[in-house]
Amino acid sequence: MARSGPKRGDSRGETRGAILDATVGSLAELGFSGTSARAVAQRAGVAPGGVFYHFGSMDDLLTEVFATCLDRRIARLRAAVDVPRSGLPTAFAQAVRDEFAHPESRALLELVVGAIDSPLLAARVREGTDQAFAFTREVVELLLADSPMAGLLPLDLVAQVAASAFFGLGVMALVGADVDVDGMTDLVGVLLMFLGGDWPVPTGGQDPPD
Template sequence: MAATTSADRGREVRRRLLAAATGLIAERGWPGVSTRVLAERAGVAPGLVHYHFASLQALLTEAAIGVLRGLTDGLTPLLNQAGTPEEALDLLLGSLASHTGHDPVSLVFTETYLAATRDEELRRAVGGVLADFRRELARWLGEHEVESPAETAAVLAAAVDGVLLHRALDPGLTAETVAPVLRRTLTKAGRRTS
């Protein structure tokens, strides 16, 4: 068995801190996370929080952006499975089925969006995640001859975000109820003609 190095231990502490931050953001909300509570949840000394991260805010940001990236990065393979824009929409909305608005990912998503309204650095980081997703979606829509792919991607991304945010208040806002409405934006009338 190989000996654990100092770098390995440092990576493990960072991983535990990020996991603890993600859980606490979902449970307590962004402002409810303190260095002491975070360190206790991660099972480390409070001083290690600031040893591994520039600030508590930097740690929370990295944890939250990791959740958002995981969510959006998981959508790209769905696009690659779809043959038509309508199928892509159905797959994107279907991927939200496990997000009730009260699950940890939904709560981190909601808390992060709210915190981003008050923190410029976080706003830029969230904006970067959104821009990457919109760019990928626009590329895919353009390849499938949807008119105005960048604008369509922006609206569809906002709609998907909105469904995720609203689901906590309206559990009936399912893919089955939303898809027919959004599908109209992707009909043949919205496609380029040769």
Template structure:
């Protein structure tokens, strides 16, 4: 039998995490406060510190949870693609869902910026990105990529980040036109 108090605590913790994920794109990492999170989650401000030692700890847990789910999904779906050329088309299609100024894009930009200032966050986000790159490198090797799959995976991940940064500045950026250079990058090492 589930403990009702424990279940309520888990539900409250999740509301706090969800509130933080929603607030970061709206007000920026540094603009999120205990009061804002508590208001958004519908709890008293003291509840935030009952579940998290600090707002930074809450933001790290919330944002890293978001990026872990996003990167895991992208890695799994990319790895299901039969070849690098088709994968590039699929990936650009996925990126077309993000404008660069949408909440998910803004959250990731804020997270990357915060990671430059918070060593623990940098380490943990680096581990997530490293797992994504390792999955992509394995997939490339399995598909007969003859170059350095780890370097190609790093280039692909960096290209995704760069494309999203550029989309924020240039909403008219033609993603389809980027397919050729990305395919060429991955195709040169493929057998």
């Protein structure tokens, strides 16, 4: 009779997942400098050597955390803008607000800063930057689909500027600067109208009155 219960492979996957989640939590709460193998292991509830057993090194772990968090962020944003076209600006604005508040966004910023001293992580961050630019271009194309400017603007450059602005505001928030997320999203609405998209202007996360 076959034994019931989780298989060994499943347990290993669960442990890896717990370590990944613990690393995200540590990065979000303690920052890059406070995210040691010991801190992660304690948070994940595994032996101190468990991090190295499952991931080989802290650099390998942090690289996988970066890739996981970035993939999840893009999936969240893609789902957020999967709405009727008339609802795109409001959905986009809310998605930006949600991302600023998400612990994985803080983890991503900490990893980008920490990549300065890690060639392996830096290489993955560069790949992630290209991935983020490509996704942002998809969103820009959706937002400007009916604009007469869509065929005139360098959309690759627009996407890079937009993604860089989002990252820059995140860094400002990371160091404690005041960041006006609502104002930024309102500005996006104004720019879309200026560029010829027939969009309502978002107002602090609320739909404008009729």
